[in-house]
Amino acid sequence: MAGTGGPRIAALNEAAEAAGLASGEPLADARAKAGFLQVRAVDMAADDAALRRLTLWATRYTPTASPWDEENGADGFFLEVEGSAHLFGGEQSLIADLSTRLKKNFGLPVRLAVAATPGAAWALARFNAEPLCILPSSQEAAALAPLPVEALRLTPDICATLRRLGFKTVGALLDKPRAPFAARFSAKLLRRLDQALGRVDEPLVPVVPPPVYHSLRYLIEPIFTQQAIVAYARRLMGMLVHVLTRDDVGVRRLRLSLYNVDGTVETINIALTLPTRSVDHVARLIDLKLEALAAVCEAGFGFETIGLAITQTEPMPAQQMEITSAFAEEDKSEYCAVLIDKLRQRLGPQSVRRFEPVASHLPERAEMLKPATAEARAWPEPEQTTRPLLLLPQAEPAEVTALVPDGPPRRFSWRGETHEITGAEGPERIASEWWRHPLPFPLQAEEGQVGAPARDYYLVENSDGQRFWLYREGIYGRETAQVRWFVHGLFA
Amino acid sequence: MEQLRRLLPGVAEVRKTLPFGLSALDSYLPDGGLACGALHEIVPEPRSIPATFGFIAAILARITFSTSSPREEGLYAGGNARGPLFLVLPTYGFREYGRLHGHGLRALGLDPAQLILVETSHRKETLWAIEEALHSGAPAAVAGVIDKLDLRTSQRLHLAATDCGLPLLLLRPAQNLEASAAATRWRVGTAEAARDRFGLITRPRWHLKLERCRNGRPGEWVVEYDHVAHRFSLAATLADPARTRGASESHEELLARTYCA
Numbered sequence: 162m163a164g165t166g167g168p169r170i171a172a173l174n175e176a177a178e179a180a181g182l183a184s185g186e187p188l189a190d191a192r193a194k195a196g197f198l199q200v201r202a203v204d205m206a207a208d209d210a211a212l213r214r215l216t217l218w219a220t221r222y223t224p225t226a227s228p229w230d231e232e233n234g235a236d237g238f239f240l241e242v243e244g245s246a247h248l249f250g251g252e253q254s255l256i257a258d259l260s261t262r263l264k265k266n267f268g269l270p271v272r273l274a275v276a277a278t279p280g281a282a283w284a285l286a287r288f289n290a291e292p293l294c295i296l297p298s299s300q301e302a303a304a305l306a307p308l309p310v311e312a313l314r315l316t317p318d319i320c321a322t323l324r325r326l327g328f329k330t331v332g333a334l335l336d337k338p339r340a341p342f343a344a345r346f347s348a349k350l351l352r353r354l355d356q357a358l359g360r361v362d363e364p365l366v367p368v369v370p371p372p373v374y375h376s377l378r379y380l381i382e383p384i385f386t387q388q389a390i391v392a393y394a395r396r397l398m399g400m401l402v403h404v405l406t407r408d409d410v411g412v413r414r415l416r417l418s419l420y421n422v423d424g425t426v427e428t429i430n431i432a433l434t435l436p437t438r439s440v441d442h443v444a445r446l447i448d449l450k451l452e453a454l455a456a457v458c459e460a461g462f463g464f465e466t467i468g469l470a471i472t473q474t475e476p477m478p479a480q481q482m483e484i485t486s487a488f489a490e491e492d493k494s495e496y497c498a499v500l501i502d503k504l505r506q507r508l509g510p511q512s513v514r515r516f517e518p519v520a521s522h523l524p525e526r527a528e529m530l531k532p533a534t535a536e537a538r539a540w541p542e543p544e545q546t547t548r549p550l551l552l553l554p555q556a557e558p559a560e561v562t563a564l565v566p567d568g569p570p571r572r573f574s575w576r577g578e579t580h581e582i583t584g585a586e587g588p589e590r591i592a593s594e595w596w597r598h599p600l601p602f603p604l605q606a607e608e609g610q611v612g613a614p615a616r617d618y619y620l621v622e623n624s625d626g627q628r629f630w631l632y633r634e635g636i637y638g639r640e641t642a643q644v645r646w647f648v649h650g651l652f653a
Numbered sequence: 654m655e656q657l658r659r660l661l662p663g664v665a666e667v668r669k670t671l672p673f674g675l676s677a678l679d680s681y682l683p684d685g686g687l688a689c690g691a692l693h694e695i696v697p698e699p700r701s702i703p704a705t706f707g708f709i710a711a712i713l714a715r716i717t718f719s720t721s722s723p724r725e726e727g728l729y730a731g732g733n734a735r736g737p738l739f740l741v742l743p744t745y746g747f748r749e750y751g752r753l754h755g756h757g758l759r760a761l762g763l764d765p766a767q768l769i770l771v772e773t774s775h776r777k778e779t780l781w782a783i784e785e786a787l788h789s790g791a792p793a794a795v796a797g798v799i800d801k802l803d804l805r806t807s808q809r810l811h812l813a814a815t816d817c818g819l820p821l822l823l824l825r826p827a828q829n830l831e832a833s834a835a836a837t838r839w840r841v842g843t844a845e846a847a848r849d850r851f852g853l854i855t856r857p858r859w860h861l862k863l864e865r866c867r868n869g870r871p872g873e874w875v876v877e878y879d880h881v882a883h884r885f886s887l888a889a890t891l892a893d894p895a896r897t898r899g900a901s902e903s904h905e906e907l908l909a910r911t912y913c914a
Contacts, residue, residue, distance in 0.1 A: 493736045496791035500739075503785055504771055512772045516755035516765040528755040530770065537737065537766040540759065547854075548760050550710065551703050553751035583845070586853055620854065626843035627700060628857070650754065653707020653761060653857050 171203045208235065215267070216368045222255065227365040233314055237286065239279050239365055252295055260293060279365065280357030281305060284312035284331075301358050306332030313353045319346060331357075372408065374471040376400045383422050383463025387451045390419065390467070395444040397469035402438050411436025411477030417447060420466035427464075429454070431506070434534055435498035436475040442499055449506040494536065501533055522591050524552060524649065546589060547620055549630045549650030556647035559631065566644050567637040569619055575648050580623040588617035588633070620652065628652035671716060671820060675876065675885045678861075682837065683868035687712070690818040691836035692811040696825050696864075698842035702750055704859050705841040707761060709796055709822055711878045711885070713738050714763040716794050716820070718883050739786045741771045741797035743779050746826070761857075762880035767793075780806065787813045787821065796822040807833035838865040844875050847888065856880075858888050 168188045180195045192198055209228075216228040216238045225241040242255060249255040256273045263271045270292075274285035277298040285294050288308045296304050305312065308331050310323045328334055334342075334354060342350055355361040376397045384390060394417055405411065413436050419427040431446050504513050514530040518540050521527050559575040569585040593613035614635035622628045630650035637644055672679050672686030679685045687693060697705035717738065742753075755765035771786070773779045779799055786795045787810075795814075802810075802825065811834045814821040823835075830838075842860035849855050862873045875888040 493791060496789050497737060500786060500789035500791045501769070504782055508771065508773055508778055508782065514770050514772070516768065518755065524754070524756070533769050540764065540766050543756070543759050548756035549754060550707055550757040550761065551751045552754040552757065584848065584852060584854070622846060622854070625700070626845040626858065627703070628846065650757070651703040651750065653703050653710065
């Protein structure tokens with residue numbers, strides 16, 4: 162967390178508190194007090210997402226759960242339990258249950274308060290002496306009186322001004338005339354006071370859970386065959402298509418769950434390259450996957466329930482069809498994605514790949530194979546250097562005779578065959594990537610030098626017309642006294 | 654309907670043949686070029702597997718870069734309207750030759766961004782992948798490597814290629830080849846490359862033999878490939894000074910020809 166004077170501590174754990182550090186303290190002071198600190202940068206987006214997920218979990222107690230935003234501290238949430246407290250046996254048992262679950266399942270120590278207004282609940286949760294507290298209604302004024310002014314959810318500068326003026330607790334504000342406050346401070350102070358005491362309503366914005374696309378089918382008689390499973394999966398997908406169309410999304414990942422009669426569940430996960438709403442495509446992929454799993458998956462007594470859940474969706478807006486749709490470019494990429502999905506299902510997820518260039522001089526690192534998508538990234542403009550068509554994964558040593566140690570090769574033998582060289586081109590010097598291997602300073606060849614030696618590449622052709630890519634390792638005289646030659650590639 | 658389609662802009666025409674652009678070669682083939690919608694087998698001579706891959710890459714590069722009209726070239730300047738090229742490679746049996754290198758394909762004029770590699774571990778999977786790719790309507794051409802192919806399977810592949818009008822190029826590394834339903838069968842060997850007056854290699858050369866050609870005649874050539882213009886040309890075998898010089902070269906002349914940067 163940045164502030165005046167450098168980074169400050171935003172949050173600390175128990176060990177840090179025991180060592181005497183406090184939140185809001187400059188990091189440099191903290192480092193001076195405690196010896197070794199593990200520091201991590203604040204990630205506001207991840208914290209917000211985690212709070213949102215926790216609030217979604219808490220909707221098991223009530224449909225109206227609202228996480229706190231920045232203004233309120235962003236480290237808690239409101240739950241409106243008026244309508245649902247009786248289902249858990251009263252407010253007391255509800256908060257006991259909530260606090261034990263949070264502590265046991267998530268490992269989070271909590272401070273809970275139940276009150277008639279959100280403002281009072283916030284204040285009590287933050288500043289009350291006990292961690293759990295239930296406030297009977299119409300006692301807010303008495304309960305809030307001893308709490309400090311920060312309990313009213315005001316900005317730090319308003320609180321500082323209030324303290325300077327002598328108002329240290331909420332009780333000091335309660336019985337004063339309102340007009341001077343309205344004149345001196347913004348309307349926020351009075352509004353917060355009224356919200357806390359219940360004179361003004363404070364509506365909560367409940368968290369909206371993400372939509373779930375799920376269809377389930379209970380079968381009268383258990384099914385055993387792959388054809389039947391695919392037919393039912395097709396029907397389930399058909400049921401979901403109109404919901405997907407309504408939301409303008411397509412499927413990227415889905416899970417087919419087959420519930421066996423004896424209680425076990427088989428799940429099949431399918432991933433797609435492009436979002437799709439096509440029932441045929443999904444059915445074909447499920448068919449291919451079941452074929453691949455046929456040996457592993459046991460039908461046993463049969464499957465009595467089938468469920469299809471869509472676990473990942475992506476926006477897929479409607480597209481306008483062309484009149485010459487058989488030749489349109491968009492359709493080509495769709496066909497391509499469908500084909501890639503089918504190939505991946507049967508051959509494995511890493512089997513369909515494209516070349517991607519990597520910015521590196523070393524030929525073996527200059528490209529990699531990445532899983533293919535329907536779109537391709539363009540390659541940068543080529544340089545004027547020659548590269549072989551086939552590259553050996555490990556450069557193989559070769560016996561080379563050359564007229565001078567740092568001259569071109571004349572004859573070489575590799576894999577048991579000797580080749581007379583009729584023409585050699587080069588050398589092309591490719592040095593090692595010094596930023597990956599630290600070299601000692603000053604840069605001289607020493608004992609135990611770390612860092613690969615430079616390579617001088619030659620394109621050689623033998624009398625038959627076969628063309629090879631050889632390299633000599635090490636700059637003779639400067640890096641090594643022993644020349645070693647390797648074959649790295651084969652040209653067309 | 655066909656007339657209407659031709660009038661509309663941006664419609665890719667269905668191609669019937671892929672000419673080599675070399676009349677000495679095209680005159681031997683029916684339709685004046687490699688038939689799209691047919692199976693073509695390409696067999697390497699011993700120790701010529703890199704040359705065979707190079708020949709296939711050259712053909713694929715010609716497919717990607719030839720357009721039938723200048724207007725179409727302008728419309729689809731950024732990508733290939735006809736789809737990517739699918740190359741089905743088995744992971745078995747090719748360890749000793751290494752992997753295809755994307756920059757090397759670039760040096761032969763084939764843009765690696767247009768290529769999708771499919772790796773299979775079983776001959777049945779290779780056949781299945783080739784058929785799926787042909788039937789899907791996505792690629793512009795399909796190439797694969799299969800060693801054993803009986804007559805019935807080759808007929809099936811040929812029919813699949815004919816149905817979708819795509820060329821299917823198969824590299825057959827086996828030595829004893831059975832009868833097959835392929836439209837053409839080529840044998841590729843190595844040949845010394847063309848050199849300029851400094852002794853630098855300018856263009857690769859391959860020894861091509863058309864062994865079988867349905868409705869055509871067999872022939873034998875030494876072709877040279879220009880990766881910039883994606884063009885084949887006939888190597889002037891008799892008039893080439895490099896080849897005539899090779900027999901009676903002395904040691905000093907060889908040294909003088911070797912170019913050191």
